[in-house]
Amino acid sequence: MIEIRGLCKRYRRHWALRDLELTVETGMFGLLGPNGAGKTTLMRILATLLRPTSGEVRIDGISLRQNPDEIRKRIGYLPQFFQIYPQMTAWEFLDYVAVLKGWTDARKRREQVMEVVEQVHLADRVSDKVKTYSGGMRQRLGIAQALLGDPQVLIVDEPTAGLDPEERVRFRNLLATLALHKTVILSTHIVGDIESSCRRVGVLDQGRLVLAGSLGDLQAFAEGKVWEVRVGEERLPELARWQLISTRQEGSEVVCRVIADEPPLSGARTVEPTLEDGYLALLSRRGGDRR
Numbered sequence: 001m002i003e004i005r006g007l008c009k010r011y012r013r014h015w016a017l018r019d020l021e022l023t024v025e026t027g028m029f030g031l032l033g034p035n036g037a038g039k040t041t042l043m044r045i046l047a048t049l050l051r052p053t054s055g056e057v058r059i060d061g062i063s064l065r066q067n068p069d070e071i072r073k074r075i076g077y078l079p080q081f082f083q084i085y086p087q088m089t090a091w092e093f094l095d096y097v098a099v100l101k102g103w104t105d106a107r108k109r110r111e112q113v114m115e116v117v118e119q120v121h122l123a124d125r126v127s128d129k130v131k132t133y134s135g136g137m138r139q140r141l142g143i144a145q146a147l148l149g150d151p152q153v154l155i156v157d158e159p160t161a162g163l164d165p166e167e168r169v170r171f172r173n174l175l176a177t178l179a180l181h182k183t184v185i186l187s188t189h190i191v192g193d194i195e196s197s198c199r200r201v202g203v204l205d206q207g208r209l210v211l212a213g214s215l216g217d218l219q220a221f222a223e224g225k226v227w228e229v230r231v232g233e234e235r236l237p238e239l240a241r242w243q244l245i246s247t248r249q250e251g252s253e254v255v256c257r258v259i260a261d262e263p264p265l266s267g268a269r270t271v272e273p274t275l276e277d278g279y280l281a282l283l284s285r286r287g288g289d290r291r
């Protein structure tokens with residue numbers, strides 16, 4: 001379990017995180033937020049790579065400030081921009097990471113490497129050079145290195161950027177399987193990444209945690225605020241003051257989905273919100289104009 005209390009991080013004059021209070025239990029937790037919200041800052045603090053300005057983090061009751069070495073043993077981290085030397089094989093890379101962890105027993109390293117490549121379904125490609133891997137395979141290798149040492153907590157920072165839809169689903173399913181017995185924090189700005197796999201979600205915006213709850217809690221932010229309206233193309237500018245989510249042409253009309261506190265035009269009807277609608281409604285409520 002991760003307990004975050006009063007966590008703040010300041011870069012010179014800029015507050016990247018303000019007064020974060022959050023408890024994360026076993027399972028997959030989705031951390032959503034727009035660019036610059038503070039997600040990477042939080043991930044790097046949890047991975048002990050960055051010192052908080054103030055506040056406290058405990059993992060399984062162990063203080064990150066007082067005992068970072070113990071925390072490191074419990075954490076696996078896949079950073080946002082994960083790079084591997086392309087001439088290395090997956091095997092060589094993972095063995096190298098294991099050596100860096102101080103494992104001097106070659107047999108133990110071999111066992112551990114085999115275990116993690118099987119977990120991420122790369123066992124049949126372990127002797128191939130990384131340059132022959134697809135983007136999804138590279139990310140799975142990134143998870144494999146994070147799994148060395150069997151940490152209880154996995155921290156994964158925007159892992160699906162650049163993956164094609166099939167790889168993205170496969171990667172998500174892998175994380176969901178790992179989250180059956182671990183705490184997995186998945187940071188992303190793509191709502192679809194968390195929709196099918198996370199039970200709980202946190203939303204960061206401008207360094208503050210503006211929501212921590214279930215997917216239903218997030219969706220509820222748009223309840224009664226999502227409208228569908230059919231207009232002629234010439235009337236589209238009338239919707240400019242609202243948050244336009246989507247448009248689709250149907251004959252001579254355009255069908256628009258809009259987030260608004262009141263009917264944006266006469267004839268508009270409310271429709272069932274999606275999770276993404278909830279996210280957009282939450283951000284627009286706090287951040288003012290984001291169109």
Ligand SMILES: Nc1ncnc2c1ncn2[C@@H]1O[C@H](COP(=O)(O)OP(=O)(O)OP(=O)(O)O)[C@@H](O)[C@H]1O
Pocket residue numbers: 011012014015016033034035036037038039040041042189
């Ligand atoms: N080393 C740094 N020095 C100064 N400001 C920084 C530094 N790192 C991040 N910031 C600022 O802190 C804020 C939070 O950045 P962070 O990278 O944590 O956000 P993020 O949610 O991960 O964004 P993204 O999705 O774009 O990666 C941003 O305003 C960013 O410009």
